[in-house]
Amino acid sequence: MSVNLTLLVVMGVLYACGIYLILERSLTRVLLGLMLLANATNLLILATGGYAGLAPLFSKSTDPRHYNDPLPQALILTSIVISFAVTAFMLGIIYRTWALARQDDIQDDAEDRRVAKTPSFDAEDDSVVPEETSEFPVTAVTDAAKEGGPQ
Amino acid sequence: MNIASLAPLAVVLPILGAALTFALNRNPLAQRAVSIGLLSLTLLLECWLLASVWTTGTASVTLGGWQPPFGVVMVVDQFSSLMLVVSSVISLAVLIYATGQGMADGDREAPVSIFHPTYLILVAGVSNAFLTGDLFNLYVGFEILLTASYVLMTLGGTGPRIRAGVTYVVVSVVSSVLFLIAIAMIYGATGTITMADLAIKLAGLDPGTRNLLHVMLLVAFGIKAAVFPLSFWLPDSYPTAPAPVTAVFAGLLTKVGVYAMVRTETLLFPGDTLNTPLMVVALLTMLVGILGAIAQSDIKRLLSFTLVSHIGYMVFGLAMSSVAGLAAAVFYVAHHITVQTSLFLVTGLIERRGGSSSMDRLGGLAKLSPLLALLFFVPAMNLAGIPPFSGFLGKLGLLQAGIALGTPLAITLVVGGVVTSLLTLLAIARVWNRAFWRKPEDAEYPAAVLKDRGAVGLLPRTMVGPTAALVVFGVALTVFAGPLFQLAGNSAEQMLDRTAYIHSVLGGNAKVPEIAAPQGDAPAGAAPVAPTLVQGAPTPVQGAPTPVQGGGK
Numbered sequence: 001m002s003v004n005l006t007l008l009v010v011m012g013v014l015y016a017c018g019i020y021l022i023l024e025r026s027l028t029r030v031l032l033g034l035m036l037l038a039n040a041t042n043l044l045i046l047a048t049g050g051y052a053g054l055a056p057l058f059s060k061s062t063d064p065r066h067y068n069d070p071l072p073q074a075l076i077l078t079s080i081v082i083s084f085a086v087t088a089f090m091l092g093i094i095y096r097t098w099a100l101a102r103q104d105d106i107q108d109d110a111e112d113r114r115v116a117k118t119p120s121f122d123a124e125d126d127s128v129v130p131e132e133t134s135e136f137p138v139t140a141v142t143d144a145a146k147e148g149g150p151q
Numbered sequence: 152m153n154i155a156s157l158a159p160l161a162v163v164l165p166i167l168g169a170a171l172t173f174a175l176n177r178n179p180l181a182q183r184a185v186s187i188g189l190l191s192l193t194l195l196l197e198c199w200l201l202a203s204v205w206t207t208g209t210a211s212v213t214l215g216g217w218q219p220p221f222g223v224v225m226v227v228d229q230f231s232s233l234m235l236v237v238s239s240v241i242s243l244a245v246l247i248y249a250t251g252q253g254m255a256d257g258d259r260e261a262p263v264s265i266f267h268p269t270y271l272i273l274v275a276g277v278s279n280a281f282l283t284g285d286l287f288n289l290y291v292g293f294e295i296l297l298t299a300s301y302v303l304m305t306l307g308g309t310g311p312r313i314r315a316g317v318t319y320v321v322v323s324v325v326s327s328v329l330f331l332i333a334i335a336m337i338y339g340a341t342g343t344i345t346m347a348d349l350a351i352k353l354a355g356l357d358p359g360t361r362n363l364l365h366v367m368l369l370v371a372f373g374i375k376a377a378v379f380p381l382s383f384w385l386p387d388s389y390p391t392a393p394a395p396v397t398a399v400f401a402g403l404l405t406k407v408g409v410y411a412m413v414r415t416e417t418l419l420f421p422g423d424t425l426n427t428p429l430m431v432v433a434l435l436t437m438l439v440g441i442l443g444a445i446a447q448s449d450i451k452r453l454l455s456f457t458l459v460s461h462i463g464y465m466v467f468g469l470a471m472s473s474v475a476g477l478a479a480a481v482f483y484v485a486h487h488i489t490v491q492t493s494l495f496l497v498t499g500l501i502e503r504r505g506g507s508s509s510m511d512r513l514g515g516l517a518k519l520s521p522l523l524a525l526l527f528f529v530p531a532m533n534l535a536g537i538p539p540f541s542g543f544l545g546k547l548g549l550l551q552a553g554i555a556l557g558t559p560l561a562i563t564l565v566v567g568g569v570v571t572s573l574l575t576l577l578a579i580a581r582v583w584n585r586a587f588w589r590k591p592e593d594a595e596y597p598a599a600v601l602k603d604r605g606a607v608g609l610l611p612r613t614m615v616g617p618t619a620a621l622v623v624f625g626v627a628l629t630v631f632a633g634p635l636f637q638l639a640g641n642s643a644e645q646m647l648d649r650t651a652y653i654h655s656v657l658g659g660n661a662k663v664p665e666i667a668a669p670q671g672d673a674p675a676g677a678a679p680v681a682p683t684l685v686q687g688a689p690t691p692v693q694g695a696p697t698p699v700q701g702g703g704k
Contacts, residue, residue: 022321022325027317030321034321034324034325034328037325037328038324038328041328041331041332041335044332044335044336045331045334045335045338047335047339048335048336048338048339071338071344072335072338075287075334075335075338078287078291079331082291082294082298082327085298086298086301086320086324089298089301089302089320090320093305093313093316093317093320096305096308096313097313097314097317100310100313101310106314106317106318107314109314109315109387110311111390111449111452112387115446115447115448115452118446118448
């Protein structure tokens with residue numbers, strides 16, 4: 001099967017730009033990147049259909065090999081509709097981020113940052129028991145523990 | 152009449168419900184009645200499907216009048232119908248819980264009028280993904296459920312939800328694009344996207360091409376299933392959504408990814424080509440996930456990490472590609488959907504009763520509300536795999552299958568599985584000790600509600616009821632583990648055999664290619680298969696596919 005070189009080159013450029021853009025922190029650029037990726041994929045699907053041929057309307061006199069393959073075009077149509085909906089939703093989210101935070105960047109997760117900063121020492125689990133809790137205190141052992149302990 | 156011809160109703164009924172509830176958005180009472188009624192009806196239908204598939208075997212239905220290699224098919228086999236029933240049980244429980252929450256709170260944070268239609272669309276997408284026998288329709292199913300989940304994730308549009316929603320949407324879209332690229336390449340290589348037809352034609356491809364397609368699909372599904380290197384997005388985004396939404400996401404969405412991985416591994420690319428990498432990934436998923444869980448102090452985040460960790464068990468069962476391993480994985484999926492959802496629902500109740508979901512602020516809940524403690528304790532022990540419960544049975548099945556396989560890697564995974572199980576117990580015990588057992592005064596930053604709020608309206612029956620029902624359902628999985636394991640075993644055998652699936656779609660004459668010898672290398676095993684393909688292949692393989700209109704068989 002031969003392929004259309006122009007289509008492939010355009011597809012490669014779209015993928016490259018799309019991947020570059022979704023690695024940015026700015027949400028608008030990420031959205032543009034996603035749109036480029038979706039369209040590059042549409043071109044890829046189109047390329048799998050092979051030669052451009054006759055419209056696939058049945059007539060008895062036409063050789064079946066001269067028809068275009070209609071399936072990739074149906075797939076592209078579906079994928080265009082889906083990416084349209086997702087793009088609209090992303091635009092809504094970006095607008096909302098702007099309204100809430102007055103910036104176009106992806107925000108950090110506060111809880112994530114907090115957990116990352118938490119020291120591995122846990123006051124409840126790890127500290128030496130500060131006082132004797134036994135009903136039958138053994139003074140010598142307790143004193144030794146107090147001298148050896150960090151307090 | 153073919154029983155499968157009723158299968159599309161499992162998708163159509165929720166969509167119909169979505170349309171009706173959308174039209175009724177000014178009448179909350181009617182909305183609730185319609186959505187709960189239609190979802191119950193769907194559940195009944197799916198139970199019937201499961202019962203009839205158990206007796207009569209795999210069945211399929213073609214949609215729109217196109218015959219199988221061309222048109223979209225839906226296939227009902229034991230695995231898909233089991234998934235349908237379990238997913239509908241938990242989505243019904245979560246729907247009633249969410250309705251109860253809405254009734255108790257008014258529309259403070261969740262605009263209820265949009266919740267019902269979106270939720271039903273999500274259910275329709277999940278059913279579609281479970282039922283479909285067509286790769287592109289699987290993509291459509293994924294998109295339906297993902298688009299609905301974007302809306303549910305950002306419900307209310309508060310700051311943290313929007314932040315989490317952005318990550319979630321971008322990651323999901325990237326995984327969908329990868330899936331679509333894989334579909335395009337598969338179509339280019341084989342000229343078909345019907346899964347049963349692909350099962351025949353992919354076997355004839357050059358091993359290099361086949362492995363590329365295999366890896367593309369696994370990466371796309373791996374992002375959705377949150378398998379380790381691709382799981383970073385999940386604990387970041389799930390905890391911020393409203394409790395019932397997190398619960399249904401945790402139960403269903405990752406499992407749809409696991410389901411798609413199982414189908415890819417068993418139906419499209421059988422054999423053990425990628426079993427070693429899958430096992431390594433499963434081990435890392437288990438360990439990294441559970442270590443993340445131990446570091447958390449927020450219960451929702453902790454549970455999100457255990458969710459990632461336990462996906463590792465399912466991938467382990469899948470990677471063994473033996474009947475025992477696959478059966479245990481199927482059982483584990485059913486168990487985990489139920490348990491993880493009930494734990495998130497209980498966390499919603501904890502947040503309500505204690506005023507927070509952070510362990511630093513909670514304390515003394517066991518005394519304040521013994522019922523809540525019981526509701527948490529049972530699924531928590533079930534998740535950790537303590538003996539009488541289904542979590543133990545599922546893990547035992549996996550470990551036995553691992554020992555039976557006996558390779559060094561499988562033994563390492565068995566050890567890793569036991570360690571993960573113990574660490575899960577540790578993480579859960581920390582929650583129990585802090586939130587339930589210690590005195591409220593001992594909390595680092597005690598929330599005011601722990602002491603002086605009355606119990607009125609804190610635990611409405613409409614929310615406790617479905618949670619309790621789901622906990623009981625989880626226990627029922629233990630009681631009826633025998634039949635369930637038999638079902639899982641049957642579906643594992645069917646999936647590894649593939650004959651029933653392919654014949655039900657393409658008719659009894661289709662040749663099922665032999666699977667490459669289980670321990671041999673795939674390329675050598677695949678070679679003798681190629682000549683048999685000619686009879687089974689209705690369309691030419693490369694390049695110019697036969698036009699649909701001209702070339703009916």
